[in-house]
Amino acid sequence: MSDTLLKVRDLKIGATIYPPGEKPRDIEIVHGVSFDLAPGKVLGLIGESGAGKSTIGLASMAYGRGGVKITGGEVWVNGRDILKGGHKDIRRLRGAEVTYVSQSAAASFNPAKKIMDQVVEAAVEQKKFSRKEAEARARALFAKLGLPDPDNIGERYPHQVSGGQLQRCMTALALCPEPDLVVFDEPTTALDVTTQIDVLMAIKEAIRDTGVAALYITHDLAVVAQVSDDIMVLKMGNTVEYGHVDQIINNPQEEYTKALVSVRSIEHEEKAPTAEPVLSVRNITARYKGTQFDVLHNVNVDLYPGQTLAVVGESGSGKSTLARVITGLLPPREGEIEFAGRKLSPDLKGRSREDLRELQMIYQMADVAMNPRQTVGTIIGRPLEFYFGMRGAEKKKRIIELLDEIELGEKFIDRYPAELSGGQKQRVCIARSLAAKPKMIICDEVTSALDPLVADGILKLLLDLQKIEDVAYLFITHDLATVRAISDNIAVMYQGKVQRYGGKSKVLSPPFDDYTDLLLSSVPEMKLGWLEEVIAHRKMESAGN
């Protein structure tokens, strides 16, 4: 065996795009990338969306998603250039020498088949192990990855286990055929932060114990710093910087890398409550129709004019349900909501147009929150017509003002959503909600689908607009860095209850309750060896108790 397992030279990858109304044309999305990976080592590929990192990862299996084609360069695996092989050579490589762990295990497992059948399939099909051996291996891997009841979990169907467990099953699937290289494509991105840390540790230990090499793809530099030996920073299909993890994290050379490494640059001083609250949530208990248990238990929070209340929690904590109750989409079982000094009808139907105007919402997925067949001008102009009856020149003037406020400008007025980037789309959604001149905006995970640097820009914009328009934000998020950046008050939610509530400095300072401590300590830090420290610390604590 050679001492390089994977050798990539001047890799070029292209795709055919189909612009509406134009002839299809070929574009290049990766422009000549080279790197080496030794057996048992981990290379982190990092970059924002569109950097080509997943595309490069899949190219090491000679695979192109959709219309993606490898157009040039060499990919050597175990001393063979896999791009020169035929279909059969490529099939023998996939699932045997190189395997893949995707971002969403929930989507990557076939819902109609048992987990065990899927985990052993590649190993058996590639004749690496007999079915019996492969099953024994799978059970051993389930145990090693910390899955509960490792002897029987394989008999379950994918929907019968949790998201974090399924992600570990996917790792077992990748390791089962005893590959030389595993491509991890954002394996923890879809997980809650407290789950991510366990899966990350399980993956790291599995890599160490099996001696397999890995390409670890992610947009989160703090995560990749915990598992990699080397890191390659990518931007728009080009290598920005490539070096040892220590050098990239502690001594980055390029501006782009420095921007990624520097933690959120936003500073926001906590404001003390001033006037009467604009929104008071009083003793809210709620459940969904046809279910038997409450998803919100006696929730009490206040939001003050011109301030930000961050509601933070993991999936299933009830934070989005709280938003549904406040907007009137889910009338609560008990409790009431006071808004701008008046009692709000629990049901959307009972609310006046004024109620609707003063309480706006911005969503996580800006793409689906806009009509793709309307121009930006129409989208922003609609609330102006609806609430204020504006027409013609007056309306256009106001639209342009709003476009200037969101830093896009007049030239965007005739564009369609498809012509905008993710960050620009979210800005248009912000302008649309501001057009109604609301007292309060509910922001539901508005930066979660965006790249970190773009998300930073959106948060800055929201803070600036808050100063100008004196609008209050109820900011729902799972991301603690975002919470730190923008909130005045924080409510930590866990299993439908407000676990901790108060001013930012109070909530984020010790002494903590157990859950808040777990949540805060699980957020990856841009520091080598952080993962081991946290795990060791937790083991010590649980031994001490």
Place this chain on the structure above:
Amino acid sequence: MSPIVKLLAQRIALSLLLLLLISIVIFAGTIVLPGDVAQSILGQSATPEALANLRAELGVNDPPVERYFAWLFGAMQGDLGTALTSGQDIAQALSSRFWNTLFLAFWAAVVAVPLAIFLGLLAVRFKDRWPDKMISAVTLASISIPEFLIGYVLMYFIAVQLRWFPSVAMINDSMSLFEKLNAIALPIAVLTLVVLAHMMRMTRAAILNVMQSAYIETAELKGLNAFQVIYRHAFPNAIAPIVNVVMLNLAYLVVGVVVIEVVFVYPGMGQYLVDHVSKRDVPVVQACGLIFAAVYIGLNMIADIVAILSNPRLRHPK
């Protein structure tokens, strides 16, 4: 009770309710139809007294609600009444014809369903290449041509010119299975051509839809070949829509073969129905309508039951 049992019970109850409603519609519909059965039996020269007597004898003067319930309870016990024109017992007259219709539909399905699914899989495997385009073109052409025309064209070439199969699909109880199949070969071919396109295209669309899923990529990255990916990972998740369209077509094979039965002079239910419609024999029309409705609802119910059973989330709850 487990949710799946509840769901299935609901679905079956819904079917029964639907059948009951349809029985009302059929009964009401045949009552409001214009025309007088007594007149059509006795002819234009009948005296008013004779007509009145016959109407009283046939029970057409009783209140409709009373007649409906008498008819419904009779039908539930297998008594479909007697034909007005011939005085025959309808259930008896229908049963052999009904079995003939089912016999033809069954063999048409045996040929058409596997063929359609196989062609659908093949079209997916060679998507947008010439086999896919050819399959689509041929099946679309065959569904676009009226079925009686296909019937006569096949009859001319295969029965008349080549003399492979008989042109008239007469069967009776004394024939062996092979003789019967030989007799109905042409109608089977026509029916297959008629229902193939619909099922094949649905299979193709359902599987292509599933092929977009992330787990198909997982399967490809395991090094499986294209047929393994389609057969093992895509097909099991596409069963529900495929079964749905298959059942719709099976229902068509039973209910919609009237034209084909007439073209090939096949002694099935369709021809019997057409005969008695022209004679205004209301009880026969009602009986046929009820049976066709029951077949339609029953097959669609089976499709929904299969769809429910094929959903792993319902079969294996958390």
